[in-house]
Amino acid sequence: MTAVLPTDSARPAAEPGVPRVGVLLVNLGTPDTADAPGVRVYLKEFLSDPRVIENQGLVWKFILNGIILRRRPKTKALDYQKIWNTAKNESPLKTITRAQAEKLAAGIADHGHVVVDWAMRYGNPSMRSRIEALTEQGCDRLLVVPLYPQYSAATSATVCDEAFRVLTSLRAQPTLRVTPPYYDDPDYIEALAVSINAHLSTLPFKPDLMLASYHGMPKSYVDAGDPYPVQCAATTEALRKQLGLAPDKLLMTFQSRFGNEEWLQPYTDKTVERLAKEGVKRLAVVMPGFAADCLETLEEIAGENAEIFKHNGGEAFSAIPCLNDSEPGMDVIRQLVLRELQGWI
Structure with missing residues (x-):
């Protein structure tokens, strides 16, 4: 049984005595709205991460809060409006990542009690909210899948940072695995x-x-x-x-x-x-x-x-479009996940 976990409060209750494996797809992130306030919130979280901007000293804080967050959100909001998914009122990145999670769940549906979910490293749905939701579903093992083919400290590593940060607040921590970069797979x-x-x-x-x-x-x-x-x-x-x-x-x-x-x-x-x-x-x-x-x-x-x-x-x-949730793209994600789930399912 494989399911995609809803990202709202209407989550089905965990089945007593049935251990589950959680799979969490994680992409970089996106503003919640294509306007200056939404972009400002997103940029502040993103650019305040010391993995992204390593020198978070006073000079950078002045530049970020005094210049960037005052000027850049309006400009970037106009860029987001050019590509915005107006039907769903969200960025294409959010639309595609959700579709990837749904298709992954369908693609591994015959591999036991697996719950597939998705999150953004910056913005919503947050990694914290989805990890907590997976543990509430009875997932005592968690595979985190950073959707970055090539590793960098500013992308893959910060996903791991956040996953461990969330786990520090959990009394009953799930066993954690993280998929490796797949740049030459x-x-x-x-x-x-x-x-x-x-x-x-x-x-x-x-x-x-x-x-x-x-x-x-x-x-x-x-x-x-x-x-x-x-x-x-x-x-x-x-x-x-x-x-x-x-x-x-x-x-x-x-x-x-x-x-x-x-x-x-x-x-x-x-x-x-x-x-x-x-x-x-x-x-x-x-x-x-x-x-x-x-x-x-x-x-x-x-x-x-x-x-x-x-x-x-x-x-x-x-x-040329990215792999997105295309059949070839989903085959890459599915094979990567199944390889890293060996011994769990």
């Missing part, structure tokens, strides 16, 4: 290749080359030992081989830099601009570091970078 690489080829077959043009764009991070984090760019490079190389592409036909770049510090290079927007100026006319971008489409893929890449490309002489641009 053959199922993941194959799913990416299948998704890319399927999308390219629908385009009225053939790209001159493609970019594999990953979320960036400050170079100082890497200098301190974060393995993230090494794993991004491994994903890119495995994807090149799977697609049969030469190195100059799939380039690795990094997007979404923030502030004045040097970040991982080459930068996606600068590369898009350079390629267009050098005569590249047709470009496609895949984002292998994102398990679900979100602001960074739908607005930043499909919107902003498409404009940069065409403004500088490019003619045709396409952002």
